Amino acid sequence: MNDLANNSMSAQSNGLRLDFNTPAQQRKRRVRAFKDRLTRWYVSIGGLAVLGAITLIFFYLAHVVLPIFAGAELKPLKAQQPAWLAAQNDALLLAVEEQNKVAMRLDRAGQVQFFTLKDSAPLNRVQLPLPAGASITSVSQDQPGSHRVLLGLSNGQVLVFTHTYPVTYPDNVKTITPTLQYPFGEAPIVLDPQGRALEHVALSENGDTLMLAGSTGAELSLLSISREENLMTGEVSQDETRIGLPQIAEPIKALVIDPRQQWLYVINGKATADVFDLRSKSLNGRYAMLKGDAEVSTLSPLLGGTSLLVGDSKGGIAQWFMVRDGDGKSVLTHIRDFSLGEKPITQIVPEERRKGFMALDADGMLGIFHSTAHRTLLVERVADGPTHAALSPRASRLLVESNGQLQRFVVDNPHPEVSWSALWSKVWYENYDEPRYVWQSTSANSDFEPKLSLAPLTFGTLKAAFYAMILAAPLAICAAIYTAYFMAPAMRRKVKPVIELMEALPTVILGFFAGLFLAPYVEGHLPGIFSLLLLTPVGVLLAAYLWSRLPEKVRLAIPEGWEAALLIPVILGVGALSLGMSGHLENWLFGGDMRHWLSNDLGIAFDQRNALVVGLAMGFAVIPNIFSIAEDAVFSVPKSLTFGSLALGATPWQTMTRVVILTASPGIFSALMIGLGRAVGETMIVLMATGNTPIMDMNIFEGLRTLAANTAVEMPESEVGSSHYRVLFLAALVLLSFTFVMNTLAEVIRTRLRKKYASL
Known part of the structure; x- marks a missing residue:
């Protein structure tokens, strides 16, 4: 500046005048101004781009995560009133096959009608080999997905059959041919030696052993059938063993045998369950299932057979399963409750691949629930009055028969396993002694109960x-x-x-x-x-x-x-x-x-x-x-x-x-x-x-798993769009939100510290 002033004074003393508006100076100022504007815009756009990227990350994660908290939806299709339906008796059983192409209906006369699900066109009709003069008095199904059906007859006999749907490709055309099979022969099996009508029946097949149970009034009959195949000749021999159990004083209302053939659940009286240990042939205990004047109206096992779903006359549904107490004894324990309405529950339909189920009441209301997540996904009226329903194996189609019509529904329920309580609260899982925080997203068996708690992962991250x-x-x-x-x-x-x-x-x-x-x-x-x-x-x-x-x-x-x-x-x-x-x-x-x-x-x-x-x-x-x-x-x-x-x-x-x-x-x-x-x-x-x-x-000597590590390990193996996939994105959102909150809090504290000590 001093040199410039001296030069200016020297130039003025010599009669010269400095010109700051020469083309070179103007060009230099324009270039400098352009650089200043470019830098200002570059920094502003860069900062806004960073903020925009972070915002987009939040929105993308939210877009992936939000569907898991949505409920279920039912889309009704056109109702059908086929002519063959009017000529049949009341329905005892409805079923839908894997591909949602063929359905099956069993009536009280023992006729099995197969028909197309799309337009209810009849395919073939099969008459079950019932003895002359005998009628069907009760029906029961084995575990969800087994397609095994047990019919109790009026003469004390039972008939076991399975409905299968083999797929063939004649002339490169996919063809589903529904058939009935009789794994224990077409001849009915004598369950009650006295020939009395079987009011309730239950079955469980485990390997080569079939366990059958039936009741008449307060009397209980139990039969075990073992099959053995001769490896040399291929002949199959059957051995029948009758099992004696302590008798019950009150009339029996429902029976269930667990898949391992260890427990027999007998519902009697108004709301009492007698649990028998089939291995020791003794009474495990008697349990009061309902309070007040409510009565048990229906009973069904959940997928896997570990849990019992008990519907009552007040519109409630309770989940029970066996739990080991402090002394190591297994006791039937009440786990959680669901509510559909105020009318009696008439039917509970468990899903075949998840721990969800549907329930119908006497007023035609339908509820969709998930047991592990303790979640009610939908409550909607599907008919007026009593109904009978079937759920497809993939839980994507619902078939309802009511008032001589067949009503079909498309079920959209992709993520029932996730709820706030399942993510952050203790959950009482099957075969656990108490509620726990557990993360276990996959398993080798089909009746696995997803355990998607983020609590242990968040705890491990902070630890x-x-x-x-x-x-x-x-x-x-x-x-x-x-x-x-x-x-x-x-x-x-x-x-x-x-x-x-x-x-x-x-x-x-x-x-x-x-x-x-x-x-x-x-x-x-x-x-x-x-x-x-x-x-x-x-x-x-x-x-x-x-x-x-x-x-x-x-x-x-x-x-x-x-x-x-x-x-x-x-x-x-x-x-x-x-x-x-x-x-x-x-x-x-x-x-x-x-x-x-x-x-x-x-x-x-x-x-x-x-x-x-x-x-x-x-x-x-x-x-x-x-x-x-x-x-x-x-x-x-x-x-x-x-x-x-x-x-x-x-x-x-x-x-x-x-x-x-x-x-x-x-x-x-x-x-x-x-x-x-x-x-x-x-x-x-x-x-x-x-x-x-x-x-x-x-414990400093125990391991842990963090949110970031869990996402890195399981994301490559998760199915895109699945509940597991979206919960992993939820873990990423939790991690990002935690970091955002911590950084915001840190910036607030840092600003206050700077103001406080700025006067030093």
């Missing part, structure tokens, strides 16, 4: 972050303060880049190292690891004390700010001593095996890949983030504040604690929040070093 931050936060913050405030500038220029270089180490390498080397090493040197954590601070303090007692001549020989280099041999020595005496400590204090001592003497479970390993490995990964940001914040404190405090008589320690740290507190807090966000979102380290077990236990 991993907690133990990582316990290790990383104190070390990183203290190191940052010492490096920025006490360390010599020359040493700082060497130490800071080395620590920041640790951040470039891929986390997959850290996870690989932690899982394959660190985990077994920690397991074999537990006393040494804990000794190292305890003795390192003691060793540092002892070294500092001894250093302060050395002659001043020796202490002054080390340049100021380089004292930290003396701690390197101290830490290495403490580490060598701690790990070297690990075996001796284990033999002396823990009987030679600290892991065995923890498990047997203290009752603390121990897994090789546990939270301690995660804390060490992930803490190492988080330290560079926290250190770098906190060190910059401390180093950026104006030197005038430091010099002013020292000039007023404060010691360097007082200056650091009362001026420097308070001024740098917004930056330090930001460093901690960024480190926490890194720990919460970490994937590969927790995936490879934790055992990946979704359990809820703060």
Whole structure:
């Protein structure tokens, strides 16, 4: 500026005049203005693009997740009133085959009519081989999906048949040919030796054993039929065994045999269940199922046969199954309730592939429910008055017969397994002794009960972050303060880049190292690891004390700010001593095996890949983030504040604690929040070093599974659009929301800290 002013004055004194509007100057100003506008637009568009990308991520995740909370829908199709229906008796049973092409109807006269589901056109009619003069008095089906039917007759006999739908391709045309099969012969089986009409029947086939139960009044008949095939001749022989059980005083209203043929459930009286142990042939117990004046109106097993669905005369549906109590005895336990209306429940139709079911009442109301999710998905009227219904194996079609008409419905119910309670509350799953938080998305059997609780995954995420931050936060913050405030500038220029270089180490390498080397090493040197954590601070303090007692001549020989280099041999020595005496400590204090001592003497479970390993490995990964940001914040404190405090008589320690740290507190807090966000979102380290077990236990020696690791593991194997797939996206949304909330809270706190200490 002075040169420009001198030149201007010189030019004026010489009679010359500077021209700032030359073409070159104007072009230069235009280029500079263009660069300024371009930079301003570039920064603005970049910032808006980042915000827009984050918003789009939220909207996309919400778009994928929201369908799992939608209910079911019914789309009615045109009602059919075929001529053949008017000529038949009342329906006992309706069924729909796998492809939703063919349906079956059984009437009281023993006629089975197969017809097309689309237009109710008759296909073929089969007359069941009923004995002369006998009529059907009761009907029962085996477990959902088995297609086995048992008919109780008026002469005390029963007939077992199955309806199948084989597919053939004659002339390359897909053809479904419905047939009936009699796996135990076409001749009826005598169940009641006295020949009395069977009011209620039940069956269960397990391998080569068929269990049949029937009742007349209060008397119970039970028959076991075993089949054995001769491998040499191919002949099949049958052995019948009658099973005697304690008799019941009150009339029987319903029977169910579980698939393992261990329990026989007998509903009698108004609302009492007698449970018989078929293996010991004894009464397990008598249980009151309903309260007040309600009566049991219908009974059906859920998919898998473990649970009983009990419909009552007040429109309620209760789920029950056997649970082991504290003494190890199995007792029938009430699990959860559903409500359809106020009319008696007339029929319960379980799904064949999920733990859902449909229920009909006497007023024609239909309800769609899911047992595990404890969810009512739909309540809608489908007919006026009594109805009879069948659900297709894929639960996508519903066939209802009412008032001489066949009404078809398209069922849209893709995600019944998910509810708020199933995601975040304890759920009482079948074969469990109590309600629990469980994540188990897949299984090998078809009657699996999905366990999609996000609680253990969220707990594991916070647990991993907690133990990582316990290790990383104190070390990183203290190191940052010492490096920025006490360390010599020359040493700082060497130490800071080395620590920041640790951040470039891929986390997959850290996870690989932690899982394959660190985990077994920690397991074999537990006393040494804990000794190292305890003795390192003691060793540092002892070294500092001894250093302060050395002659001043020796202490002054080390340049100021380089004292930290003396701690390197101290830490290495403490580490060598701690790990070297690990075996001796284990033999002396823990009987030679600290892991065995923890498990047997203290009752603390121990897994090789546990939270301690995660804390060490992930803490190492988080330290560079926290250190770098906190060190910059401390180093950026104006030197005038430091010099002013020292000039007023404060010691360097007082200056650091009362001026420097308070001024740098917004930056330090930001460093901690960024480190926490890194720990919460970490994937590969927790995936490879934790055992990946979704359990809820703060035990440092137990494994865990995090939201991020679970998504990384299961997303490639999930079916696109399935409930499992969408719940994984929900886990990602929970993780993103948690990070967003934490960052927002951190920004609010950081802003307040900056305002509070801005006057220093």
